[in-house]
Amino acid sequence: MNICTLKKAALFSLFLILTHSGISFGENISVTATVDKNNLTLEDSLQLSIVIKGTKNTPPPQLPSLPDFRVTSAGTSSSTQYINTQRSVSITYNFRLTPMNTGTILIGPAKIQINGKNYSTKPINVEVQKSSSSTTTTNKAAFVEASLSSKKAYLGEQLVYTFRLFHRVEAKNLDLQLPFDKSWFSKEELGEPKTYIKVVNGLQYHVQELSIALFPLKKGLIKVPSAIIELDLYHRTQSRTGRDPFNQIFRDPFFGRGVQAEHKVLRSQPLSVVVLPLPGRALKGFKNLIGQFKIAAELGKRDLEVGDTTTLTVTVSGKGNVRDISFDEPNLKNQFKIYPDKPEFKQTVHDNQIMGEKVFKFALVPLEAGTMSLPEFSLPYFDSKNAEYHIAKTQPFFLNIKPSSAKEKLNLVQSRQQDAPATKPEIETLGTDILPIYTELDKLQINGSPSLTFLGAGFGSPVVLFIISAFIMKRQNRMKYDVAFYRRRNAYKNASKRLKQMSEFSDSKEFARELSEILREYIGDKLNLQGKAITAEEVQVRLKESNYEAQQAEETRILIEKCETLQYAPMTQGSTRQLLGESENLIKVLEKQS
């Protein structure tokens, strides 16, 4: 088999492969929808798979409206198969559908557009039933419960919502949705979820407990809907070949054998709470504080001088919305200068109740001497436990302020420290003002914006300068190295100069010889030839070749021949002048044509 035959065989094989792959790819497109189950309970979820055969490059399908399900994507998978050189491809889009209602629910057709053609799946009916044992917890692998700390609360009072997940088997991939409406409650986390073990009906359960503090924002009967948790439960399956040591190893969940995963959707019971408005008339200064609170105050130095500093610390602690407590500066105008500090807040959780402590600090600098009293701090709040208003108060403080002795002491210190190196005096800023106006007229001159002409000249003139310079330099360079160019450029100048000097020749023979030489040298310079050696006929031929007009070429030949003849015949004064004029005219005409 020669090389040519091999090449043909290879090309034929390639052709076959290409044509076969073309047939299997992109043809016989079909779209189908399947579900893994069509009879399920509210605790289950189903997987909807949309399989597209015949192509892999498709956009995701457009699902129908599914108000009775919560839809989450469960990924895509694609496959390529070769059966008897026939290639088939497919892509599967998976969705997890969690039922929200019971009854017969229709999953409408999903739509997809492939290569401009529309495809749709067939509708599917599924039956959703209530959980068979939704009210009992007997023998269940997992169940949930939710509770509120009270069925009755005042507006703004702290309520604790507790959600518990009980599971006997391993639970993973937990996705919890808590059902609080922001318009009804404001909420606050109560720390990380707790985990413990509890025995229910003789069965041991792992419990995961999450608590949240809720503060009702509206009065009336508020319904708290079910909390929904989706999770995967891992059940261990019993095997009769359990004694096999290899089976023991491969039954480990790590290898995914001996373990069966079950996806579950668990719902807690819906709850309700009656929110009551605050009773009676609120106390003066009441700022929606509900709970039980204590207030305490502490003062630093009580005997001090004018200009000294003492600190007043007010601490509020208790159960309820401590974070929201604020105090205005005490009204001590003209007696003290007050510098309030940023309040410090600490929150703790005890028995699923938010406890808090907020500390307010005020630095006080007395401005006058004498006995001063600090007003008490009062905190009106509503005690939800006893359903009555209270006022928590601090005790009043009395301070003994002496006149300042700082002046005398300062002088004393200064006199002692005379030998110490002088420190930079601290200069107190007494006031601020603007800096003066500008009066220098050179600064206040009119500043015009540059005109377009100026901009054009500014940016364009250097370019023009460059172009001219480049042209001159190029020409100079050519004159230096290109002999033909140099001769051509200087031909007319040299010939004119020599013609002007012709009057010096009185001898007619010499005149004719010189004129003939000038003409031939001019032609030689123009055509880059040896002018002296060229004949009259040759001049005519060369001029024609160089695109000079035939008439001028002939006139030139005649003039040169005339000059050559006159070298051997005497000439009159008038005929020399005529010949000179003829020569000058001819050179001018030739120069124009060049």
Next chain:
Amino acid sequence: MKYSNIISFLLLIILTFSSSLPARASDYLNDIVRANALYTEKRYTESIQVYESLKHEGTNNGYLHYNLGNAYIRMGKTGPAILNYIQAQKWIPRDENLAANLKFAIKQTQDKIEPPPQGTLNVLFFWVNDFNINELVYFSIGINFILWITLILWLKFPILKVTRNALLCVLLLSFLSIGVKINNESNLKLGVVLAENVDVKSGRAEDTITLFQLHEGALVKITDRQDDWLEVRLNDEQKGWVPHKSLGT
């Protein structure tokens, strides 16, 4: 004969322009001297009138805006003062007195809003804010001239290739700087509240919700204009519409 005619014509034009320009300039300088004198005599209202008339004639001078801003500060009108200081910054961006007075004026306002920070381009072209547009243009013309002269010399002395490339880079950079400056001046439009207080509305009507209130001298970024309403923005969250007449731009 021909040449003498052209020269005479050119001389006539030069004389015409040269005689008209100094007259206008001298009037302007007389007014400036008068306004400065009025300011010194603490006749601030009158000095403002003179400065404002010069400003309305279209005089572009940063120091004029600065002096006018000072006069407004003396009158207790922080809004127009800040507006004039901001306008002065366009022409004299490196002036320390201007920066100090603008800071002082902002301190006097209730909202105490500092000029908004510049964008990423201004971080890269950090020098752009220190020059006015004329300075950047003159610099570019200068560099352009030096570059082309270097190009002429480079034709004769090829060793100047590095200098040529460096100058080309500087010229490109100066053109980009002009671009950034123009972009800044067209995109970052600042407005100053001139009224005592202004309700910032959620829409372009008086009966829409008041989102927040601004007070005299508050500096805002203007992001849009529709009819007689301007969209102003304080930050990513606070924006709304105010009547055009309540802002100085």
